[in-house]
Amino acid sequence: MQAVIGLLVMMLGASYGLETYCDGRQDGAQCFGPLGGTVVLQLMDRASERERYKLYKSSDKTTLILTVINNKIFNNAIKSRSLFNLSDGTFRVNNLSRTDSDEYPFEIRDNKGIKENRALRLTIQAPVSSVRLASECLSQGEKRVSCSSGGGDSPQYSWTLDGRSLTDTELLSVNTETNSITLKQHVSGAVACSVRNNVSRFCAPPTTISDSSTVGKESTVSINPRTNITSWNQTVTPLSEDDPWYITDHSLLVCGVRAAVVVFALIGIAFYFAWKNKDYKKAEGSAYRPEREHQDESVVMVEM
Known part of the structure; x- marks a missing residue:
């Protein structure tokens, strides 16, 4: 309700x-x-x-x-x-x-x-009814932060960084038409926007900006599991022994070795049983021949 x-x-x-x-x-x-x-x-x-x-x-x-x-x-x-x-x-x-x-x-x-x-x-x-804060990282590492308000006649925008006013060393540019600011590369902290007119004031929750942060459309960082290449700055980080992908490569090698051992073991077992079977038949043949020789001798003695 x-x-x-x-x-x-x-x-x-x-x-x-x-x-x-x-x-x-x-x-x-x-x-x-x-x-x-x-x-x-x-x-x-x-x-x-x-x-x-x-x-x-x-x-x-x-x-x-x-x-x-x-x-x-x-x-x-x-x-x-x-x-x-x-x-x-x-x-x-x-x-x-x-x-x-x-x-x-x-x-x-x-x-x-x-x-x-x-x-x-x-x-x-008309008073300000809502405020929305959005930010994104630009190609050169600058950060653009924009502020938009719902309703409100003659809104006025103000910006703070960690609760204080921005300085010229931190601020690259201000666009009053789009109600946005562009911060320099080294700037980090909590950026907040407040919108006010003569009858109301509305503050947006701050957004945290860091030197390495990427936000908005530019913020999506895709990492190649083989080379660790980030899509936004194309920096390459070599793999190390502590890298999870490095450990995965060793796991594949171990699995291959284990499979080879199993195959060789099966081949060895097959050869062993084949050899045992041949030896058994040979022993069976040797046991059968003396019996027949004995029977032949018996027959000869009867005829004599």
Whole structure:
């Protein structure tokens, strides 16, 4: 259920729960409110019973928003989504929309007439909803890190390395169009990106960059098991006795020797049994001949 609600909020682009504060006690104050959220405008320190206050919308004062006389609220054109606090002089406006962006003149009168006349500018901005950080290793060993945000009006991007600002010795270039930076070859550490505008700020989880790291499309390193050749820099590392592929080669040799020994053993056994069989037949023949000679002699003696 929570996932469905979160999805609906993202689809609608709402930012309920976000709140900004603006001190409008100075003429020409620039105020910002989150789209769908709340802005708190500080119009005065507190309402006075001896003064009358009027808040208008638009510079020509065509729309009267708020009227306070003798510490009492007589008119509030947007009372369904706003609240004026007499004790601290703040005007809270909820459920902000794009149409709320405008200039708001504010008048303070006393018994002698207009005591003060000033105006504030309110601008409604969509807050940043998400940030995505991606990085890749370039052909010469430089690292390109890009940052993208979801939603948000007039986003501003900033970068840090291990929690501090990047220096000229670490930064090769900055591309404001693609919101990416290119780091020099020797740079390593945790790179983070934060995106902000006047109503919100969003930070992406840092990504770790090392001298030998390869990330993104360039990061896939394929190793040839025979020569250990890496596809991105074509460096060759000779095989050693500790190399697992080196051990595999010896294993194949041992298997071949063992197979040869088995074959020779089988041949030897075959020759042995053949020889035994021949010797047995020879012995059998020798035993048969004396019996026949004895029989012949018996026959001769009978005839005699």
